[in-house]
Amino acid sequence: MPHQRPMITTRHGRSAPAPAWRLRLAEPRDEALLLRWRNDPAARQASHQQDLVDAAVHMQWFARALRDPERQIFIAELDGQPVAMARLEREPGGHQLSWFVDEAARGRGVGRRLLAEVLAATPGAIRAEIKSDNAASRRLAASVGLIAAGECHGICLVVRP
Numbered sequence: 001m002p003h004q005r006p007m008i009t010t011r012h013g014r015s016a017p018a019p020a021w022r023l024r025l026a027e028p029r030d031e032a033l034l035l036r037w038r039n040d041p042a043a044r045q046a047s048h049q050q051d052l053v054d055a056a057v058h059m060q061w062f063a064r065a066l067r068d069p070e071r072q073i074f075i076a077e078l079d080g081q082p083v084a085m086a087r088l089e090r091e092p093g094g095h096q097l098s099w100f101v102d103e104a105a106r107g108r109g110v111g112r113r114l115l116a117e118v119l120a121a122t123p124g125a126i127r128a129e130i131k132s133d134n135a136a137s138r139r140l141a142a143s144v145g146l147i148a149a150g151e152c153h154g155i156c157l158v159v160r161p
């Protein structure tokens with residue numbers, strides 16, 4: 001029997017196949033996409049470093065990141081379109097995690113699915129820093145089991161011990 005995709009109910013009440021989900025590692029062709037996401041106003045607002053990142057600086061950073069065995073960048077796709085990213089950086093005792101969901105894909109469970117899969121695939125301790133006023137990311141972190149471990153200077157630390 002052919003494999004059938006799960007069905008969802010659209011906002012018009014019709015049945016439609018659920019979009020195909022795929023999680024993959026970033027590749028050289030993602031350079032422009034990741035620069036666009038890095039310079040997205042919400043990403044800058046949520047970031048420690050709020051300046052616009054220059055394309056040449058990004059190109060060098062991304063080339064290093066792709067070669068760095070201590071760093072993994074995951075891209076989530078729906079029906080072949082990139083919708084979100086998560087970045088894992090190894091650090092003493094575990095990994096630091098950060099994430100971003102494309103504006104058009106927000107509020108549909110993409111962030112939760114992305115983080116749940118990355119957490120499931122990554123053994124050991126995980127830590128993420130979220131600005132205290134970033135209610136969406138704090139709720140997302142809680143929804144995948146990351147525990148609030150303290151708050152300092154407007155940054156909330158969430159962990160999987």
Ligand SMILES: CC(C)(COP(=O)(O)OP(=O)(O)OC[C@H]1O[C@@H](n2cnc3c(N)ncnc32)[C@H](O)[C@@H]1OP(=O)(O)O)[C@@H](O)C(=O)NCCC(=O)NCCS
Nearest residue numbers: 042046100101106107108109110111112136137139140143
């Ligand atoms: C924060 C962000 C990652 C959330 O991703 P998302 O795919 O929209 O989130 P989901 O749809 O998977 O929702 C996960 C949880 O977050 C909550 N949430 C999502 N958007 C929210 C919002 N704007 N306000 C409050 N809660 C929100 C959902 O209700 C859900 O929680 P629940 O299960 O308790 O209902 C996304 O909005 C984003 O990338 N924002 C801009 C950049 C950013 O903040 N990056 C992270 C820096 S730490």
